[in-house]
Amino acid sequence: MGKTDLPIGIDIGGTGIKGAPVDLQKGAFADDRLRIPTPDVSTPKAVLEVVDQIVQHFDNIKSSSPIGITVPGVVKHGAVQTAANIDPSWIGFDAAAMFSKKLGRAVHLVNDADAAGVAEQHYGAARKTKGLVIVTTLGTGIGTALIYNGALIPNSEFGHLEIDGRGAETVAAASAHEREELSWQEWAERLQRYYSEMEKLFWPDLFVVGGGVSKQADKFLHLLDLRTDIVAAKLKNKAGIIGAAHLAAREH
Structure with missing residues (x-):
């Protein structure tokens, strides 16, 4: 063969x-x-x-x-x-x-x-989405990917966005949820603050939420009140390799 x-x-x-x-x-x-x-x-x-x-x-x-x-x-x-x-x-x-x-x-x-963002854009949760897609990976920190009409704008580091005087990922990453033993509601309030700030700055057409915690998206995504659609990533831990x-x- x-x-x-x-x-x-x-x-x-x-x-x-x-x-x-x-x-x-x-x-x-x-x-x-x-x-x-x-x-x-x-x-x-x-x-x-x-x-x-x-x-x-x-x-x-x-x-x-x-x-x-x-x-x-x-x-x-x-x-x-x-x-x-x-x-x-x-x-x-x-x-x-x-x-x-x-x-x-x-x-x-x-x-x-x-890489994960590109995979979600072409094969996953953001497939066929026009305009601006922001993919966020919630883990130890917050990783982000910015994709406009299918084209990657590389090296966006919006996990470092400063909110209320603190780096966003220090309070809103999945690690903060675990470290501080926050309830889903308490963590969602922090995510609300983060994604609302991202909305204000970029006016995206879609948020995609990845990272290991996305497997439990049904526990927290519905608690967010945003004008932008926000969905869980589909490719999970395969996204980096595929992208x-x-x-x-x-x-x-």
Whole structure:
């Protein structure tokens, strides 16, 4: 059986590095996902070895197929500018060039929230939505993706929006809900403040709420009173891989 030319998506997280080839027609994994724990000291070189291991695992994919890789940080022109949950040695490092040289393939590096947003726009909860879509991932912090008429506006960091003198993600992320043992109603009041501020600034056409807590969206989304439609993400923890693969294929 011949090799296929599907792109591979790889999602680098603080605890695990996950990857799979992606069928872009279906917006779905074309093979079982492989997950390997993130190295305890998650330097670029250490992470590269794990990424290479994942790529080599999918030996039915052509060596000419592009690879999309997410990182938990801002990415500008292939270089990582911030580092959340990975080693600070990533900051200022031209990671795209390193990955491309080691893997011998075209590589597209992207912020993890941006990748998830792209996936939701093309295959998930925001599919066929015109205008401005803001995808938010509620987790340890708040990740955001800004998409206008299908085009990604990269590196929006609206989890750092200051509300009442505090960073939004310090009071409204899912981690705050857990850490402070807030009721769903109490947490929803904080989310209301955050999303209302986002509405005032951007007038979006749709909010999509992702992150692990989105599995419990029925507990809190109905408590929000917004003029903008707000829905739960559909692709869950697959979104980063799918979005990264989509962007890699489009770029290359």
